[in-house]
Amino acid sequence: MSESPVVTEPSEYFDVVVVGGGPSGATAATDLARAGRHVLLLDKPGRIKPCGGAIPPRLIRDFAIPDDLIVARVRSARMISPKDKRVDMPIGEGFVGMVDREHFDPWLRNRAALAGADVREAAYDRIVRDEDGATVVHYTTGKGVDLERHAVRTRLVIGADGATSPVGRSEIPGHDRMKSVFAYHEIVKRPADGSGDYEATRCDVYYQGKHSPDFYSWVFPHGETISVGTGSAHKGFSLRSSIRALREASGLDAGETVRREGAPIPLKPLKRWDNGRDVLLAGDAAGVVAPASGEGIYYAMLGGRLSAEAADVFLRTGDVRSLAQARRRFMKLHGRVFMILGMMQWFWYRNDSLRERFVSICRDKDVQQLTWDSYMNKELVRKKPVAHVKIFFKDLAHLFRWVSP
Structure with missing residues (x-):
């Protein structure tokens, strides 16, 4: 972000400006463009996120990922x-x-462009409100002597610009403490x-x-x-x-x-994803990476989709309360999983003695089957109550060291 005030006059209008072109931002831009919204997607070039790159079958199916990207x-x-x-x-x-995120993310951005979003390589600068109360997004293109400043008006900004989100830090209280x-x-x-x-x-x-x-x-x-x-x-x-x-x-x-x-x-979703006015977060900016596993791509893309749906309702009705639907729906779907994974990370990752026992638990066939069923389908498995009971008592045995690791 620049230190001096930006005086560039806005020259265009968009329904939504999405900041960040990773899986979450690109998905939000694609869905909104398909819904007929006028969307600008800003993505800062030259950055590839460190990522193991695992995507479950649920993601491949829900987001129509082609075989050649795998x-x-x-x-x-x-x-x-x-x-x-x-x-x-x-x-x-x-x-x-x-x-590989080097190829996966550009493909997602290109899909957004094909859907009708205006995709630009640009660095987000700031959000200001003009004298009429309109939301104005400032950004830059190029660098050095070729640096150009731009400004556009919009009704809504979706910040999908990572864990240290400049959008989130400037608009959502407590974001800097995530x-x-x-x-x-x-x-x-x-x-x-x-x-x-x-x-x-x-x-x-x-x-x-x-x-x-x-x-x-x-x-x-x-x-x-x-x-x-x-x-x-x-x-x-x-x-x-x-x-x-x-x-x-x-x-x-x-x-x-x-x-x-x-x-x-x-590794923990923020308690609030919107500012109650004109900003909504998605993906890493909203904290939606699973504790313990660090899995993020599926949750980022789902968060982008839910944010797009909330944004569409907001644009249609003008009711800012609809922006909160994105977080509310996400937590209803996955809040319990995130809570369990957070407890697992807090307990089992504390020292090598506990890690040894954690790995030992993974030998159990019931643990393996329920783990894969939940991961592959992104749902807690509730159809096998006996297996859940068995795992509970096996966990207690390892916790209290009634069995050797």
Whole structure:
């Protein structure tokens, strides 16, 4: 954001200006354009979010993701404990798709453009209200001597501009206190000789304090490349050193590094997503990344869709209370899951002794089946009450150390 006031006069009008062209913002822009709204999507070029890239079948189905964007099909996960014990969790039928954000996000933005949204490479600057009370969005294009300032009028701004959302920080009280972990990964070329401790159809998840003291680390296949990443909220913890060690441990240290990316990842939805007037948040800006797992793409796209639906009602009726529908509907669908995952992260990720027991629990076939059923379909499984009871007592046994890990 610039430090001096922007005096550019608005030259255009849009029903909605979406700030941020990731999965959430691009989905919101697409849905609104398809609904006949005049939409401007602003996306700052040159940034790729660090992301394992997993997308469940529910996302592929609900958001019509084509096969050519799926760079790998994962059919199992391997959980690795602090003592290096390994627990395989086969999916069974179906697969988890893997995408590379370098290609996935531009495809989503292009879909928004094809739907009728005006997509521009631009950096958001600020929101002001003119003398008539109209909402004006200021942004810039180009850089250096080619920098140009622009301003447009709009009825609504959807901030889908990440965990540190400038839109959210300026418009939603308490946004700057949103808790996050910082994620970092390196995209590595797959070794030509087939070396390295990984498989093209398996996600490896490391629950080891040496690689992350409060989260987890991963080795995820991306077809011709591999995402090797970690996350932590501890500011003194060296994520780069952790990844260096993880690459050595997994035999990927000699592979060519394609790119490196880092960004904060929120792990708790904000209590409010709108300012009661002309701003609504979506995706990471609203805090919709699942605790414990760090899964974000599905929840971002769903949040974008729900925000678009709330925005459409607002534009049709003028009732600002309709903006709150986005969060209310999201929490009704997934609030319970987020609460459970938050409790899991708070308890099991605290030290290596607890992580060891957590990985041990994952050996249980009931745990594996319910985990995959819930993840793949994005719904809590309520059809197997006996299995839930069994898992509850098994969790108690591990919690009170009645069984060895």
